[in-house]
Amino acid sequence: MSILIRNGKVIDPSQNISGPRDILVEGKKIKGLFPRGKGPEADKTVDASGCIVMPGLVDMHTHLREPGDEYKETIKTGTMAAVRGGFTSVCCMPNTNPVNDNISVTEFILKKASEEGSCAVYPIAAITTGQEGEMLTELEALIKAGCVAFSDDGRPVMNSLIMRRALEYSKIFGVPIISHCEDLELSEGGVINEGLISTMMGLKGIPKAAEEVMVARDLLLCELTGGRLHIAHVSTDGSVNMIRDAKARGIKVTAETCPHYFSITEESVMGYDTNCKVNPPLRTDRDVSAIKGGLKDGTIDVIATDHAPHHYDDKNREFDNAAFGISGIETAFALGLRLVQEEVIDIKELIEKMTIVPSGIMGLSKGTLQKGADADIAIVDAGRELTVNTDKFSSMGKNSPFNGWSLKGSVRKTISMGKVHEWE
Numbered sequence: 001m002s003i004l005i006r007n008g009k010v011i012d013p014s015q016n017i018s019g020p021r022d023i024l025v026e027g028k029k030i031k032g033l034f035p036r037g038k039g040p041e042a043d044k045t046v047d048a049s050g051c052i053v054m055p056g057l058v059d060m061h062t063h064l065r066e067p068g069d070e071y072k073e074t075i076k077t078g079t080m081a082a083v084r085g086g087f088t089s090v091c092c093m094p095n096t097n098p099v100n101d102n103i104s105v106t107e108f109i110l111k112k113a114s115e116e117g118s119c120a121v122y123p124i125a126a127i128t129t130g131q132e133g134e135m136l137t138e139l140e141a142l143i144k145a146g147c148v149a150f151s152d153d154g155r156p157v158m159n160s161l162i163m164r165r166a167l168e169y170s171k172i173f174g175v176p177i178i179s180h181c182e183d184l185e186l187s188e189g190g191v192i193n194e195g196l197i198s199t200m201m202g203l204k205g206i207p208k209a210a211e212e213v214m215v216a217r218d219l220l221l222c223e224l225t226g227g228r229l230h231i232a233h234v235s236t237d238g239s240v241n242m243i244r245d246a247k248a249r250g251i252k253v254t255a256e257t258c259p260h261y262f263s264i265t266e267e268s269v270m271g272y273d274t275n276c277k278v279n280p281p282l283r284t285d286r287d288v289s290a291i292k293g294g295l296k297d298g299t300i301d302v303i304a305t306d307h308a309p310h311h312y313d314d315k316n317r318e319f320d321n322a323a324f325g326i327s328g329i330e331t332a333f334a335l336g337l338r339l340v341q342e343e344v345i346d347i348k349e350l351i352e353k354m355t356i357v358p359s360g361i362m363g364l365s366k367g368t369l370q371k372g373a374d375a376d377i378a379i380v381d382a383g384r385e386l387t388v389n390t391d392k393f394s395s396m397g398k399n400s401p402f403n404g405w406s407l408k409g410s411v412r413k414t415i416s417m418g419k420v421h422e423w424e
């Protein structure tokens with residue numbers, strides 16, 4: 001079956017294209033791009049008038065919760081949420097139950113994804129068995145089974161020697177080590193950013209240094225080993241500054257932040273809304289500015305979602321005991337567009353940070369509309385304003401601090417491997 005996507009404005013940073021084009025899809029592949037109105041006849045046409053047509057987004061940091069926590073999210077619902085948000089590739093973190101630290105879990109995820117998934121799923125394996133930080137997993141076997149990166153996300157690798165070894169292997173195998181930077185002693189018991197607000201609210205704070213000491217350590221270990229380090233969910237000004245300096249020194253590190261770290265601050269938690277409880281915690285205006293600066297000058301390469309769906313019962317409890325995380329994959333692109341509206345970055349840079357750059361870091365052949373590439377395409381009406389309504393999320397996780405927000409940028413259609421998903 002062939003599909004012609006007509007009348008849209010195609011933005012594909014991987015080919016430096018920004019302008020009116022028609023796209024021909026045949027089966028699961030992109031057959032070619034044509035000047036507007038010059039595309040050939042097809043079995044089906046999709047009208048993208050007034051919309052941006054871009055490569056399907058690539059999320060390098062997603063929690064799908066399966067196996068083990070299917071009451072929070074499943075591979076089926078998580079990938080439905082992904083396509084709803086314009087994503088066609090997600091890399092899923094290993095902190096499931098059991099942990100993805102051996103090939104039987106990897107194989108289970110890939111099988112489920114091929115049977116029930118709405119988009120491509122790439123498993124990330126744990127760095128250490130059980131994410132306990134003590135023994136490296138069988139990296140080579142996990143890569144052969146289909147894992148694309150390693151991370152103990154949710155937890156750091158506290159032992160520097162083990163992190164060193166992981167980075168050494170990452171160089172040999174050419175896969176990234178994704179570091180969740182948190183010094184567990186410094187963050188112990190903390191639930192929000194440490195500062196005036198944590199004192200006022202009587203909640204234990206997590207100092208920025210809990211993140212920054214680990215960013216510093218991992219940058220040094222990256223320099224020592226020449227390994228492939230990627231820093232997850234950067235939340236502080238200090239982290240941005242250190243990564244910027246490291247890149248200037250020639251250290252080959254990459255970094256991501258998430259929409260909540262450039263959209264809201266610790267002030268959001270003042271009503272004790274547990275949907276604002278996230279790890280690392282929401283920080284200050286100063287950190288938000290630094291993160292925007294990092295996105296602007298390229299210090300921060302990627303916008304990832306850290307989509308962390310939870311059940312109502314995990315969040316509907318006293319702040320101290322509520323789960324950390326935000327169900328973010330369905331609001332990520334619209335929140336990213338606010339950076340464009342504020343002229344922090346332009347639309348091409350936004351799409352780049354959500355497609356070809358994460359795809360490149362993870363070694364995927366995604367995030368591009370090049371002829372012959374997989375037919376993964378998102379069609380977005382960037383001017384259309386919608387009110388976020390978590391009840392309508394495809395994700396089982398309704399935990400979003402953005403519920404009720406008015407956001408411009410509505411995903412109208414997502415084409416994943418040639419299959420069209422569309423919404424009103």
Ligand SMILES: [Zn+2]
Nearest residue numbers: 153154180232
């Ligand atoms: Zn994390």
